[in-house]
Structures are given as C-alpha cells and as structure tokens.
Amino acid sequence: MAFKTTTHLNFRGTAREALDFYQSVFGGRSVAVTYKDAGAVQDESEADWVMWGEVAGDDGFHVMAYDVPSRLPWNQGENPFFVSVRGETAEEISALWGKLAEGSAVVRPLEPAQWAPLYGMLTDRFGITWVLDVAAPYNG
The missing domain is CATH 3.30.720 (Signal recognition particle alu RNA binding heterodimer, srp9/1)
Incomplete structure (x- = not known):
C-alpha cells in the first residue's frame, strides 16, 4: 500500500x-x-x-x-508546522524563495548550510513558515 x-x-x-x-x-x-x-x-x-x-x-x-468557520475554535498558533520544499537545483529554489519572500519575514536567509547547498526559512504574509532547501546527497 x-x-x-x-x-x-x-x-x-x-x-x-x-x-x-x-x-x-x-x-x-x-x-x-x-x-x-x-x-x-x-x-x-x-x-x-x-x-x-x-x-x-x-x-x-x-x-x-x-x-475555519467562526463558530469553530481556531488559533493560528506559533510554529505549529512548517511546509518544507526541497528542490534539486539552487536556481529553482532561489526562484521560489524570491516569490515567497514578498511580504514575508525571513527567519533564516537562503544561503549554504552544513547539511545543504542552499537552505532558508521564512514566514509568509499568511503566517505560514516555509523551509526551502536544495537536496544534498546523504553522506552518513
């Protein structure tokens, strides 16, 4: 299954x-x-x-x-989840980052990280936190 x-x-x-x-x-x-x-x-x-x-x-x-209808409880909360988008190239992730970044708060700039060629985190204007990175081969 x-x-x-x-x-x-x-x-x-x-x-x-x-x-x-x-x-x-x-x-x-x-x-x-x-x-x-x-x-x-x-x-x-x-x-x-x-x-x-x-x-x-x-x-x-x-x-x-x-x-969520107003008759039901709803609280956006603080960091209840992240949406993660992993791409294969820096170009595709950088392009998505540029669009998502409009009106957002950058949590961590899009830049190289120990675990990925490119990694960044932002919270968009709707309060959703996105993690974008470029896939890296596992070197376990």
Missing part, C-alpha cells in the same frame, strides 16, 4: 488569497469550493469563504486549505 501526504492549511477568511498566492509561486491548478458552493452556509458573512481548496502541480507540489 502506498500513501501520499498533503499539507492542509487552515485560515480564517484568507484561504482563497493564500491559495492564489501559492499558485502564483508554484504554478499548477487551483480549485476553491466555497461554503455557498457546497450549500453549507451557516453564517452569511462567510458564504464566500473556502470550504475546500487546493493548489496542485504536475511537478508534485500540493497544498490544501480552508477557512
């Missing part, structure tokens, strides 16, 4: 904006189903919020997202 995992991001009213941003960085296709689309509106002010959404690319990139 094979398994596939996908990072699922939870927002409060900004899921569509986040999905659009991630699609602009990584490409692929974006889908968003609102509470209105699904016939699941419980608060009219949240009818256009995302009940289910994703960005998926042919290269394997995939994130899902939704807007």
Whole structure:
C-alpha cells in the first residue's frame, strides 16, 4: 500500500488569497469550493469563504486549505508546522524563495548550510513558515 501526504492549511477568511498566492509561486491548478458552493452556509458573512481548496502541480507540489468557520475554535498558533520544499537545483529554489519572500519575514536567509547547498526559512504574509532547501546527497 502506498500513501501520499498533503499539507492542509487552515485560515480564517484568507484561504482563497493564500491559495492564489501559492499558485502564483508554484504554478499548477487551483480549485476553491466555497461554503455557498457546497450549500453549507451557516453564517452569511462567510458564504464566500473556502470550504475546500487546493493548489496542485504536475511537478508534485500540493497544498490544501480552508477557512475555519467562526463558530469553530481556531488559533493560528506559533510554529505549529512548517511546509518544507526541497528542490534539486539552487536556481529553482532561489526562484521560489524570491516569490515567497514578498511580504514575508525571513527567519533564516537562503544561503549554504552544513547539511545543504542552499537552505532558508521564512514566514509568509499568511503566517505560514516555509523551509526551502536544495537536496544534498546523504553522506552518513
């Protein structure tokens, strides 16, 4: 049996904006189903919020997202998870970094590290912390 995992991001009213941003960085296709689309509106002010959404690319990139309704508890928390993106070349990782860095807070600059030719960490404008690095051969 094979398994596939996908990072699922939870927002409060900004899921569509986040999905659009991630699609602009990584490409692929974006889908968003609102509470209105699904016939699941419980608060009219949240009818256009995302009940289910994703960005998926042919290269394997995939994130899902939704807007947590105000009737449910939600706290973005502090560092509850990181999204890790590992590429094969410095060029592809540097290009993604440049796009993600817009409006972000750099936690660790994108630069060589002991364990990777290139490594960096930033928290984007949606509060999501991303770790980007270039794959390095294991020298165990």
